[in-house]
Amino acid sequence: MPKINENFLKLEKNYLFINIAKKVNAYKEANPDADIIRMGIGDVTLPIPSVVIEAMKKGADEMGVKETFKGYEDSGAGYDFLKEAIAGYYKSFGVDVLPEEIRVSDGAKSDCGNIVDIFGDDNVVLVTDPAYPVYVDSNLMSGRKVIYADSNKENGFAAMPDENVKADIIYLCSPNNPTGSVYTAEQLKQWIDYAKKNDAIIIYDSAYEAFITEDNIPRSIFAVEGARECAIEICSLSKTAGFTGMRCGYTVIPNELKFKASDGTDVYISQIWGRRQGSKFNGVSYPVQCAAAAVFTEKGLEQIKENIAYYQENAKIIANALDEMGIFYTGGKNSPYIWFKCPDNMGSWEFFDKLLSEANVVGTPGAGFGRNGEGYFRLTAFGDRDRTIEAMQRFKKMMNT
C-alpha cells in the first residue's frame, strides 16, 4: 500500500460525535429499555417548514421534466437565485455582501474542513479553546501547527487576542460552539485589529447567527469595520432552518482578499477557493438549493423564526434548571448551547457517564472540545420541549435538587 498521511495518526481515532454515538449505542444495547434523551450532538429536531418542503418538491418535479431538468451547475458555487436570496438575508441585518462573494456548499463543516487546502502548510493556526473539533482536526491532518487562545471562566469562555502571540490563520465562532458565548462588535474589532497587525486571516464561523437576540451582537463579522480586509465567513442553514439532514451552507469571501505568493504576485483568495472547489466539488443538489432559497422568503423566515423561538425557550428551561442547582454556565442566550461546569468537580467524561447511566440523558463532554473544556459539559436546546423539561427534571433529581 502507498504511504499513509501520517498526520492522521496524531488525531483522536474517531471524530468526537462518532465516539459519543458509539458509547450511547453500547449503553442502549446493554439497557434496551432505557428511555434516552439526546442533548448531545447539536442536531435539530423540529421538522422543516412547509414552504421549504414545497420548494424542494417543486425543484424535484423540475428535475423530472426535460424542459426544466438541471444538470451540472456552470460554477458549482450555487445558483444565482440562491446567492441573491442569501445576499438579501445579509442585507436584512444591515450587512452588504455581493451575491458573487457567496459560495454555496453542502454545509459549513465541509467548507470549514476543506478551506485549509488553499493555505500553505507552514502557516500557524490559532484556535480558541474549547472549539468545534473540525478547526483543529482539519489543520492537524495537513500537518499545520495549531496554537490555542484560552476561553475560560475568567473571560466568560470568549477568548480575546494576546498581542504577544503570532498567528496566520485565526478561527473564531460566535455564537460559540460549544460555549454559547458571543462576541460584541467591540470584541470582534479587537480580533480584526489583531488579524490585520499579524497579516492574518480570520475564518469566522457564524453557523449560529440566527440565535442572536441582542442588538449589540453582530450577526456577521462583516458588520464590523475592517472585516472585509481580513475575514472569510462560513455559515450554514443547518441551525438557521433545520437543514442538518438537508445539507446546505455558504462561505463568503470578500472580492478584495488576496494572497501574496512567494514570487510577489497577488492571487485572489476567491479564485483559489474556486479552483479548489472546481476540482473537488460539484455543487449542491438543485432541489436542495430551491429549498434553501425558500428559507429566505418572507414566509420562510417567518416559519424558521418560530422554530428558533421554540429552541430559545428550551435554552431558557435548561438555564433555569442550572440556576436552580447553582451551577455556573455560559450560553443559552443568543445561542442554542448551554455550557456548564460539571457538578462536584467531576471530569467531563465522568459526568457524561453519570448523566447517561443515572438520568439517561446524553450530553457532550467539554473535554472533547479542547483542554479548557475539561470539567465542563455542553447541552443543546435543540430537543423536544417535553423531553427538555423531562431531562432537566432527571438532572435535578440526580443532583437531589
Place this chain on the structure above:
Amino acid sequence: MPKINENFLKLEKNYLFINIAKKVNAYKEANPDADIIRMGIGDVTLPIPSVVIEAMKKGADEMGVKETFKGYEDSGAGYDFLKEAIAGYYKSFGVDVLPEEIRVSDGAKSDCGNIVDIFGDDNVVLVTDPAYPVYVDSNLMSGRKVIYADSNKENGFAAMPDENVKADIIYLCSPNNPTGSVYTAEQLKQWIDYAKKNDAIIIYDSAYEAFITEDNIPRSIFAVEGARECAIEICSLSKTAGFTGMRCGYTVIPNELKFKASDGTDVYISQIWGRRQGSKFNGVSYPVQCAAAAVFTEKGLEQIKENIAYYQENAKIIANALDEMGIFYTGGKNSPYIWFKCPDNMGSWEFFDKLLSEANVVGTPGAGFGRNGEGYFRLTAFGDRDRTIEAMQRFKKMMNT
C-alpha cells in the same frame, strides 16, 4: 494574509470545464443569435425517471413531519437502505461488496478529489494520459509527483502498465473519460498484478459502468481476481441515472485494505477515510439518498436503462458520422464518449474554435485532458437526439462531407 498553498500556482488557472464555459459564453455574447449545440461537458440531458422523483418528494415530505424528520446521519456515510441498494446493484452484475464497505457521498468528483487527503505527500501517482483532470489536479494541489502512462492510437487509448515504472497510487478509469476506451478483465488483471508488485493502490473510477454492453468488460474492478487486495472503486449516479444536478456518488473500500504506518502499525484505509470524512463532510441530503435508492429498484433500473439506451443510440449516430468522414476514433461503444482525431491535423483548441464558430457545436479539446490528448477531441452522447443528429450534420457540412 497567510501563505498560500503554492501548489495551486502550478495548476492551470481554471478547471478545464470552467474555461470552456467562459469561452462559450464569450462566443454567445458576441453572437447572440447563434444556435449552439453543447456536446462538451459530460452532462446528461434526459430528465430523471419518475420513480426517482417520487422517492425524493416522499423523502422531502418526511423532512416536513416531526416524527419522520431526519437530522444528521450518525455515520455520514449513507443510510443503510441506500448502501444495501447499492450492494444489491453490484450483486446484479455478479460482484459481492458489503454494504458497510460502501461510502455514500455527494459525487464521484468529490471523492476522487478528497481521497488524496489520506495519502502521504511523498507517494508517486501514476495517471493514464489523457485523463479526467481531477486525478492530476487534486494531487498537484498536495504537491505530489505525478507521472503518466501514455494512452495513444497505438494502444487504442487504453494505457497498460510498464514494469520499469514505479508508482504508489494508480488512477484507472474504464469506460474511460475522455477516450471511451474500456479495459477487458484480462487487462485489468495486468494492472492489478502490477499494483500488487509495486505495493500500490488502484483508484478505480467506474462512473461510466452503466454504459458497458459487452460481456467481457467488467462493470467493477472487484469483478477481477485480486482487486480487493489493492483497489478502491469510486462510482456515481451522475451518468447511471442522470444525477449530475442531484449529487450522489459512492466509494467502495474493501474491509481488508490497510496502510502500514512508519511505526509498523496496521491502519485500515476505511477507518482513515472515515476519519477524513468525519471531520470534513456531513453526509448526503436525505431526500437525495431516497432518490438514489429508488434508482436501484426494479422500476428504477428499468427507467434508467431506457435513458442509457437513448444515449447509446446518440453515440452510434456520432460514430457513424465519423466513419462517414473517415475520422479515427475510440469509444462510442460501452461509453457515452467519442474521442476522435481532429481533422487536417488540427490542434485540439484550434479545432474547438473552428467547430464552435463554423458549426456552433461545443466539444471538449483533447489537450485539456493531457499531452496525449493534443490533436484529439471529445464529443458526448448525452445530448438530445435531434440536436445530436443536427450537430453531426453541421460537422459533416463543415468538413464538406
